[in-house]
Amino acid sequence: MTTINRQWRLRARPVGMPTAETWEFAETPVPAPGDGQVVARACWLSVDPYMRGRISAGPSYARPVEPGEVMQGGGVGVVVASRNPALKRGDIVESMAWGWQDYATLDPRGTRKVDPALGPMRHALGLLGMPGLTAYFAFLDVGAPRVGDVVVVSSASGAVGQVVGQIANLMGCRAIAIAGGAEKLAWCRELGYDAAIDYKAGTLREQLAAATPAGVDVYFDNTAGPIFDAVMERINLRARIVQCGTIDTYNRPGQPDVGLRHHRHMLVKRARWQGFLFTDYVHRTDEGLERLSAWLREGRLRYREDIVDGIERMPEALLRVLSGANFGKQLVRVSPEP
Amino acid sequence: MTTINRQWRLRARPVGMPTAETWEFAETPVPAPGDGQVVARACWLSVDPYMRGRISAGPSYARPVEPGEVMQGGGVGVVVASRNPALKRGDIVESMAWGWQDYATLDPRGTRKVDPALGPMRHALGLLGMPGLTAYFAFLDVGAPRVGDVVVVSSASGAVGQVVGQIANLMGCRAIAIAGGAEKLAWCRELGYDAAIDYKAGTLREQLAAATPAGVDVYFDNTAGPIFDAVMERINLRARIVQCGTIDTYNRPGQPDVGLRHHRHMLVKRARWQGFLFTDYVHRTDEGLERLSAWLREGRLRYREDIVDGIERMPEALLRVLSGANFGKQLVRVSPEP
Numbered sequence: 001m002t003t004i005n006r007q008w009r010l011r012a013r014p015v016g017m018p019t020a021e022t023w024e025f026a027e028t029p030v031p032a033p034g035d036g037q038v039v040a041r042a043c044w045l046s047v048d049p050y051m052r053g054r055i056s057a058g059p060s061y062a063r064p065v066e067p068g069e070v071m072q073g074g075g076v077g078v079v080v081a082s083r084n085p086a087l088k089r090g091d092i093v094e095s096m097a098w099g100w101q102d103y104a105t106l107d108p109r110g111t112r113k114v115d116p117a118l119g120p121m122r123h124a125l126g127l128l129g130m131p132g133l134t135a136y137f138a139f140l141d142v143g144a145p146r147v148g149d150v151v152v153v154s155s156a157s158g159a160v161g162q163v164v165g166q167i168a169n170l171m172g173c174r175a176i177a178i179a180g181g182a183e184k185l186a187w188c189r190e191l192g193y194d195a196a197i198d199y200k201a202g203t204l205r206e207q208l209a210a211a212t213p214a215g216v217d218v219y220f221d222n223t224a225g226p227i228f229d230a231v232m233e234r235i236n237l238r239a240r241i242v243q244c245g246t247i248d249t250y251n252r253p254g255q256p257d258v259g260l261r262h263h264r265h266m267l268v269k270r271a272r273w274q275g276f277l278f279t280d281y282v283h284r285t286d287e288g289l290e291r292l293s294a295w296l297r298e299g300r301l302r303y304r305e306d307i308v309d310g311i312e313r314m315p316e317a318l319l320r321v322l323s324g325a326n327f328g329k330q331l332v333r334v335s336p337e338p
Numbered sequence: 339m340t341t342i343n344r345q346w347r348l349r350a351r352p353v354g355m356p357t358a359e360t361w362e363f364a365e366t367p368v369p370a371p372g373d374g375q376v377v378a379r380a381c382w383l384s385v386d387p388y389m390r391g392r393i394s395a396g397p398s399y400a401r402p403v404e405p406g407e408v409m410q411g412g413g414v415g416v417v418v419a420s421r422n423p424a425l426k427r428g429d430i431v432e433s434m435a436w437g438w439q440d441y442a443t444l445d446p447r448g449t450r451k452v453d454p455a456l457g458p459m460r461h462a463l464g465l466l467g468m469p470g471l472t473a474y475f476a477f478l479d480v481g482a483p484r485v486g487d488v489v490v491v492s493s494a495s496g497a498v499g500q501v502v503g504q505i506a507n508l509m510g511c512r513a514i515a516i517a518g519g520a521e522k523l524a525w526c527r528e529l530g531y532d533a534a535i536d537y538k539a540g541t542l543r544e545q546l547a548a549a550t551p552a553g554v555d556v557y558f559d560n561t562a563g564p565i566f567d568a569v570m571e572r573i574n575l576r577a578r579i580v581q582c583g584t585i586d587t588y589n590r591p592g593q594p595d596v597g598l599r600h601h602r603h604m605l606v607k608r609a610r611w612q613g614f615l616f617t618d619y620v621h622r623t624d625e626g627l628e629r630l631s632a633w634l635r636e637g638r639l640r641y642r643e644d645i646v647d648g649i650e651r652m653p654e655a656l657l658r659v660l661s662g663a664n665f666g667k668q669l670v671r672v673s674p675e676p
Binding site for chain 1: 595606
């Protein structure tokens with residue numbers, strides 16, 4: 001086991017798309033836990049679209065990373081030192097406040113002990129973690145699906161989207177995927193999506209019209225931008241729109257997001273458009289995990305992960321996600337599982 | 339009593355703002371009721387922003403008026419001939435399907451017998467009719483106000499807005515009016531709005547910031563457009579946005595509505611934005627009228643109307659509404675009350 005703690009720190013806020021120069025790699029000693037804390041060794045680090053927001057200065061739902069600070073992010077790993085009576089050496093823990101580093105010093109608050117019986121450890125960052133729980137609560141609570149609803153999901157093969165499509169199926173809905181490229185489309189169909197639409201083909205509106213002859217009842221949006229506009233054209237009376245991600249709005253160098261406005265359409269369709277953040281549902285984690293892990297055990301949920309090896313490749317992995325090059329939930333393998 | 343029926347018919351669909359040439363005045367014989375119908379003489383006709391939508395060809399929530407047809411609109415008046423056992427000569431009736439004419443032939447469905455004890459007959463088109471009921475249900479059901487909420491209302495002195503502000507006060511909210519010009523602002527303050535903002539002053543954002551230091555919890559929007567954008571900047575976590583009208587989007591000659599997009603903000607604030615149409619609440623009319631008329635009797639609601647005399651001035655009255663020149667609920671007095 002290494003005795004140094006490798007970290008990625010923010011070097012400077014990027015304008016537009018981040019680059020390899022946005023972060024710098026550093027080495028520090030492995031920390032010791034303070035009272036109530038544990039220190040844990042990362043096996044897997046998570047890479048998620050929200051990270052782009054954390055390196056912008058603008059106000060968002062969380063404090064941004066300051067230049068010089070360790071980059072924020074979630075991870076799962078093994079407790080190596082504990083001053084928290086509820087956690088002992090060898091326990092598996094997950095935290096959204098891990099940071100891009102080998103060794104995290106974790107406060108009790110926000111640290112979740114992971115039950116290895118529920119599934120592979122890395123799922124604590126995906127299907128059985130924030131993305132899976134986001135899919136579960138955002139779709140069921142905010143999307144409010146009914147049997148027979150037509151559900152459209154953007155970024156449909158992504159960390160959240162692939163779970164939404166499968167839950168939609170389990171709920172008796174007709175699920176339509178929007179994703180980029182033949183390989184992702186094929187995977188969406190394999191997952192049980194009733195139709196899959198390629199936003200890169202240049203015929204998004206036509207494909208949508210063909211796939212949703214009866215309109216759209218629930219739109220689970222992970223992108224915003226032109227994909228959003230195309231789906232809005234097809235919403236039904238009392239449609240529900242879940243704003244779960246806005247990856248299309250990232251990486252614009254400072255300019256405001258200008259485009260089609262949907263006020264009239266919202267009124268005419270009496271649609272409901274609502275923002276979602278898992279933060280508001282953390283207290284219902286156990287409820288969601290129970291359901292998701294049961295479906296996983298029963299073989300009713302599958303989950304695709306895109307694995308990059310080595311902490312030194314964290315920036316590269318995030319750029320994959322921001323450009324849509326990843327295929328499934330993006331993870332970085334940092335050290336062997338125990 | 340006249341024995342001819344004067345009517346306004348749509349001559350041609352306008353491009354942009356309608357003009358006097360948009361409609362043509364015609365005279366026809368007074369009709370006789372068919373089985374189950376009544377014929378009623380208009381005392382008051384209603385003029386509302388939605389009428390602009392009805393003369394566009396584009397899809398909306400209702401069938402548009404075709405050129406040559408009588409212009410659609412609501413009215414209240416006196417039954418002069420009845421073949422409906424539930425209504426007799428002399429009864430006061432209100433209908434959204436009156437049309438711009440002296441004499442309407444009314445089907446049982448959609449015809450409401452008005453109880454003169456509830457308030458002045460003309461209120462059946464305003465405070466105790468569609469606009470008042472819209473304010474009541476849209477604000478309470480969709481806006482979901484809580485005591486202490488900051489509520490911003492656009493078109494705050496209009497047919498709907500003035501009721502929303504007063505109900506917000508009755509519910510223990512802090513109500514902020516947006517209206518145009520000193521006279522309307524003064525009236526809003528008189529109604530009990532805690533602050534009033536002049537959108538014509540060119541300092542909308544600054545005025546909003548000063549009036550809502552603690553942000554905005556409910557935005558009751560009647561305008562869309564730049565006013566909407568300015569309020570969105572100030573919404574609080576879990577804000578509710580009621581899309582009740584979109585008067586700023588009317589009268590644009592065919593071009594798409596392009597402007598600031600709010601996807602990221604919707605997500606970060608976990609806001610809920612929902613369209614409202616009274617159609618969905620017609621079955622709760624009695625419930626709303628009971629409450630509104632009780633408040634009126636108790637002196638807790640006031641209602642300002644803008645009255646134009648003579649059916650020949652219907653187009654002029656609508657242009658007043660579309661340009662914001664009206665002050666309060668726009669009505670046209672067509673014939674004396676019985």
